[in-house]
Amino acid sequence: MRFYLDHAATTEVRAVAREAMQPYLGDTFANPSGVHTAAQRAKNAMEEARERAAALLGVSRPLEIVFTGGGTEADNLAVAGAALADGRRGGVVTTAIEHEAVLETATFLRTLGCPVTVVGVDSKGSVDPAQVAAVTDQETAVVSVMAANNELGTIEPVREIADAVRAENDRALVHTDAVQAFVSEAITVESTGADLVALAAHKFGGPKGVGLLYVRDGITLEPVIHGGGQELGRRSGTHNVAGIVGMVAAMEEAVAMRSRFRSEVGGARDRFEDELRRAVPDVEVNGDLDHRLVQHSHVRIPGIANETLLIRLDQAGVAAAAGSACQSGAIEISHVLEALGFTPEAAGECVRFSFGWGQTVTDGELAAKAVAGVVEALR
């Protein structure tokens, strides 16, 4: 039996998305920026997708949705676009557990002269709103805090953070990377209180290479990709019409089925952890267990190097992940676990299992047994 427990890395493109994309890979292939009828048809499909995406995020103005080439691009546009808007070198406040798409953008902005402050987290990976507010000042252009961490699954109090930030500086923009959270958490503009929200299609059953950024009406962002001026100049480049349509189809289904996802996939994860704890009593489950994405299980198995464990799990048919793989494929020490205060040794014993659509409590139980079998063989 094979268990794909790496849905946090990416998901299968759902049938509804694949079907929705087909016409735009075939007959309706035209560039939506054109004048002719064929272009208008593609443009119409894209704008309809924009309206539907806006509705799903609780947004009244569809043009507040900017289509991008994925989550990383959406984060770059949000953070760099806000910090550099109007020719400024605005301040950036973010956290130590953000995705590299945010952290590396912040590092780049620092080289351009933007003041950057990175706030730490507690041992569960939770961000304290008061701490974020305390480092927000009049120079702060953007505060970026993820809706949920992509490794641990810890859910961050973005709404409270947004309120606390605005109490300090009501001109500071609040960005949230909701890439990992959207599939299982009721993410809307209202629920996050954010001015900028990034999503990536492939985390919720859409295709890779397409995402979106919600940009609150009235906000001017400095574009990070320059060219033909598509997306009102906010993201140049020929539109990925099929990808956009596929993303929104997957997004609609994800929202419609979210409560079922939470009970079914969450049930699979819970059974997995129960069974794993029973079979491997010294397993440690990381993250904030009271505020955690239902599909994530991030564990430390003391005494077993994750590099070895992942290879043996792969041989046993279990696909899991640890830290982030670098370009060569070697496992890098996770900056997230470092931020939580893990020693390199402890971090090197952590593995992430992430569940997804179609997986049941039976899968959770069998997968845990497979993991326990490998752990036993290695001990």
Added chain:
Amino acid sequence: MTRALVAMSGGVDSSVAAALMLEAGYDVVGVTLKQWEGPGGEMPVAGCCTVGDAEDARRAAAQLDVPYYVLDYVDEFRTEVVDRFGASYAAGKTPNPCIECNRRVRFKALLERTDELGCDVLVTGHHARIRTDADGSHHLLKAVDGAKDQSYVLHMLDQATLGRIRLPVGEMPKSEVRERAAALGLRTAAKPDSQDLCFVGHGNYRTFIRDHFPDVATPGPIVDMEGEVVGAHDGAVDFTIGQRKGLGVTFGEPRYVVDVDAPSATVTIGRKEDLEVGGCLVDDVSFIAGSPPADPKVEVKVRYRATPVAGSIRLSDGRWEVSFDRPQRAIAPGQSAVFYRGDEVLGGGTIATVVR
């Protein structure tokens, strides 16, 4: 035995080694050791052991439809190979880091993990052969392709290790290895053999040493055989015994580096005949069979590219001493002296000092 862990460098030999193990009926798991990294933790982009090589290995594994992983050996490689390399240069010697890598990383740290990675044997693309007698004792032999023979860098292997490793490409000429690779459509088929030290890449290894081990670059005098100062140098690291070029001093006839004394940073130069030595003392000696041969007459190879020469070995005050039948030139401490009898490797060790 069913599953083979194949150390894949991204070159043609290890790619074909993986294919040969598949043909022999093994399940194959390909791995590349990440041994060296840039300041940001990235794999080097130039030279050997690069992202490109890992990618070649990964693609070859995919073509063979076998799982492939990159294993992080950066810490082990730095302490066990690169730091020793620098320390050896600092001691005025001429180290062979490939031998330390084989001794301490590839056939030790990686071999020790073969079990936990779910594998039964470890396979590399080295050109050498293993023969096993009916009684279970193992012999290490030169490769079928003498020009590509790598048995020199495997002289430290012991019986237990030889029982757990396989060297399938040593059984065929290099031309056949390339033909096999081409027939399998492996993208590594025409890839040139790597000549560089993996962690130095295409750069000059002396520049690498100066950058990473600045203490070894102490300036000092160049003296002749009588001890007269005839010049000065910027660091003993720039000199290897037998070296003729780059001495910075000229005489009527060629001069060669005869000795490098690290503590005093003194480089001694002399005539060609001054390079001749009768023997050498060898440390860290091991024998493939587990014990020394009864007959002390052996052939000795003193550098990777040297031709073995006749000599004899004996234990003298607890140290192994090699006596050459005829004087030999340019014996460099730090290199390995490997003992052969015909095609068979008997053992070897690291040259400590020459005996004039």
